[in-house]
Amino acid sequence: MDRYHEMVMFEALSERPSLASAARRLAVSGPTVVRAIARLETRLGVRLLQRSTQGVVLTLAGSAFMADCSRILKEIEDAEASARGLHVKAQGNLVVLLPLLFSRYVMTPLLANYMDAYPEVNVFAHYHDRFPNMNEEGLDVAVLVGHLPNSSLIARPVGFVRSFVCGSPAYLSAHGEPTAPEDIRNHRLVATQAFRDIVQWDFQKQGFPTSVKARSRLSCATVQAAVDATANGAGLTRCLSYPLYDYLMTGRLQRVLQPYELPALPVHVVYRERRRASMRVRSFVDFIVEGLREHPAMRPDAL
Known part of the structure; x- marks a missing residue:
């Protein structure tokens, strides 16, 4: 089995660390998944899973490798979509990170409106009040409140809060x-x-x-x-x-x-790729940027 298929087998554990559920997700037998991960661990020389009577959990090395697998497989998916011309249409899975409170008060209606406008995009929203490592976490887009650290991310300002x-x-x-x-x-x-x-x-x-x-x-x-x-x-x-x-x-x-009052904190919509970004990423960024720039809560000095 080549490296790609081994990574696919391992990444199938991302939703839930269960060998049985990974096998069902891939429509293969349980022993097939077990053998693939065993070969992967042998080749890498590290334990990716910790097995017990309660099931399996990812080791530290396994968690890091899982993030890399998810990112690489997604890039392969995007490359194939581009070759098929699917970058001209917004569809597929989109992983976004949103600040928890900000999402409750500002983002929720925008998310609902985006899904109405782009019914073929499935949005997986993570809620955390922190700056993420978008590559390691496999994130497509994030809305961040505060001054951004230096990075290669593309950032579009949408307003500020106080x-x-x-x-x-x-x-x-x-x-x-x-x-x-x-x-x-x-x-x-x-x-x-x-x-x-x-x-x-x-x-x-x-x-x-x-x-x-x-x-x-x-x-x-x-x-x-x-x-x-x-x-x-x-x-x-x-x-x-x-x-x-x-x-x-x-x-x-x-x-x-x-x-x-303290100086205002900027709010940005950030993503990883400019011209290579898929249509689902570009559509989401453009839609959310426009909606946030028009939202009166992004202009607190007007209150």
């Missing part, structure tokens, strides 16, 4: 509006992390970064819970602007300490 401090009009009327960062120590603060009795909020004062530590009165396990509690008069909270957009536009929350 970190806001806000409170409900009723709370601010009863307790007064803070006029300087230090004033938050005299307010009830709502933390956006569970079991956090001390918060440290960063600001910018006369062009220089500063931070204020203060005790929170309420700690919430999610940002949404903190925002809802704040809108109901629990105190002041601080988070990125996009979860606050609807609350600020409807007047349920009011932005405070604006002169001390």
Whole structure:
């Protein structure tokens, strides 16, 4: 069996590390998969799978090799699609990474609209608040919030977000509006992390970064819970602007300490290949870039 087919056999374990399920996925016998992976381990000189009575799990070497296999096999698939002329049509599988909260408040309608517009594309969305290694993780497109590290990725800017401090009009009327960062120590603060009795909020004062530590009165396990509690008069909270957009536009929350806000964070849509990118990648990037640039939450200074 050649190396390509061995990689196909091994990559079949990517959905679930089960030899039986890999065999079913490939429509071959279980012993065929076992023999292929055994030959692969022998040739590479490393253990790719850790076997036990509970099944199999990938070793560290296996996880790294799995990422490489997925990437290489996908590149082969794209090359064949290009040769067949399928790059002129958006179809196939698309793997994207999206920030978790950003997706909830901004991306979900765009994803639904994209799938309506391109019914032959299957989207596999991963949700993480981090910068990925797109090659190793086999990602096609990512939406990233923050300053990008130097890389060979193609990045298209779509807007920016800020970190806001806000409170409900009723709370601010009863307790007064803070006029300087230090004033938050005299307010009830709502933390956006569970079991956090001390918060440290960063600001910018006369062009220089500063931070204020203060005790929170309420700690919430999610940002949404903190925002809802704040809108109901629990105190002041601080988070990125996009979860606050609807609350600020409807007047349920009011932005405070604006002169001390940190510089805006850019938002980019990034992908790996420019001219060689498949139509499914280009269609998704163009669709999402246009949608995000038009989204009012990407212009927080307008709030």
